[in-house]
Amino acid sequence: MAAADAHIRVHGLTMAYGSFVLMRDLTFAVPRGAVFVVMGGSGSGKSTLLRHLIGLNEPAAGEVFYGDVSFTRATPEAREGMLRRFGVLYQSGALFSSLTLAENVGLPLGEYTHLSPAEIREVAALKLALVGLRGFEDYYPSQISGGMQKRAGLARAIALDPEILFFDEPSAGLDPVSSRRLDDLILELRHSLGATVVVVTHELASIFAIADDSVLLDADSRTIIASGPPRELLAQSADPRVHAFLTRGEERPGAETHG
């Protein structure tokens, strides 16, 4: 992977809570315009990795670059400018419960653009229509289902036409059909917005449906044990841990004959 077309580069990142090291020496690059999946079992630190990428946690060592600019060493002002170009969909939507959907989506627009309230409402209505929530502008988050909350969270994440979209477990808590629709939506938005997408998930169906590239984190070895397109990993990886993860722990065909 040439460094020139990498949108996000992570170099020697070590994540730790106090003296407890979660992952060490993570190095990978996310190509511009790709759907990049961070895979790993529960507790392997993939959500923590996402928090490091968007600046909610600070690395114990190593650096995160966006393009050629270091995010880790950026001044708070520069960092704020970089964050403005990110959209993040949190695990449960993270909608503000005291605001309607239109106000939720309009909040970043009101903070960072000079649009009038009427224009903000127009744009918010469009964003909600993009995620299939036309007509739900005046609903409060508590009045809609979990899947709709997640889509509304996505509408808020794309409010400012982000260059990079981060998804934390997009299919968690969704039924298979809604989860599939959300995957399609992610792909469609990637195409039409031209954004780079980083998805943290352990949902195999999603992984194979959307990923262009991936890394697999392993809790025991505390680092990346595989990287590349998931289908290639499944076909080519000789590592039994990679194979087990990508096949839900099924035995490799013919493996039992050795035992």
Place this chain on the structure above:
Amino acid sequence: MSGSGTFSVARVDDALCVHLTGVWSLDRGLPPPAAVERSLEGAASARRVVFDTAGLGTWDSSLVTFVAQLVERCMRLGVGIERRGLPPGLLRLLALAEAVPEKAGARAHPVRASIPVRIGTATIAAWKEIVGWLAFLGGATLALGRFLIGRARYRRVDLAIELQDAGARALPIVTLISFLVGMIMAFVGAVQLQQFGASIYVANMVAIAMAREMGAMMTAIIMAGRTGSAYAAQLGTMNVSQEIDALTTMGIPAMDFLVLPRMLALSLMLPLLAVYADFVGIVGGAVVATGMLDVSLVQYWEQTKSALTVTDFATGVGKSAVFGILVAVAGCLQGMRSGRSAAAVGASATAAVVSAIVLVIVADGLFAVVFNLLGI
């Protein structure tokens, strides 16, 4: 707005051609709706609308919003739209926005209710509130009954923690407030009593006011703000995270497990805190009296002893036991009935403090009338 995206409209044969030029960016705003309306005036006679994007620079959601509005208006006018001229990315976004049609009846229409309807709604809500209080009081009484016959299902350690939190941990704030209240009363009284040469009676005033009224009331108000609100927030958050549902499905009554230890803790600790507050308040009065007036510490102490009776203490302590129950009930009730969002938990904590303070003051007024009638 230099360099911002603009549009112009020209008539080409039977079609209306919308020329989109420049850089369209959310930072630079959208074209005013009036201009859009005006430009479409000629559209009614046109058979179709076409787009020309030869001069279009980079674009973002502002252009999508604009085109979506235009499409919607044209559909209302019954004019056909040819989208071929638009950039492919924009076409895809438009298709995505239109993919899910608006659900019929989804849009909420705020209806302004007539006055009788609003009075009726408010009355029903008030009635439900009263029923809620009564049901909660009933549940709490049953839980207390189970506790007394030793069949309540709670963890002793929870009760101990609540006792510690509502008791020992509240001492610093109770000390500070009662000391200051004692001082303030002594100040106010000293100025008046000095005029009659009766400064020594400051001791009587502070002692009786603290023991009968201020000790109980101030601790109740402090605990409403400190502990009653905490109960509402704790139980409300437990409601949000389905912990109360989990208890219910395990067959453990939330009333026993969560509410009982809290109510016991507060109604046991508040009388103790009130007695403590009485003494600290009297000390505060003594500091002012000995510092400002010509009263020695021994004189103040003797005067206080002769002024106070056991009845004074008993009324204060008795009242504070009732206040403790009121504050605990208000906190736990609001917490248990809280909605499942951050805003709802905040609202229930507010409601807990407000209703606790109102109840305490109203109850105090009733006590004053009753004690007066009984001649206590």
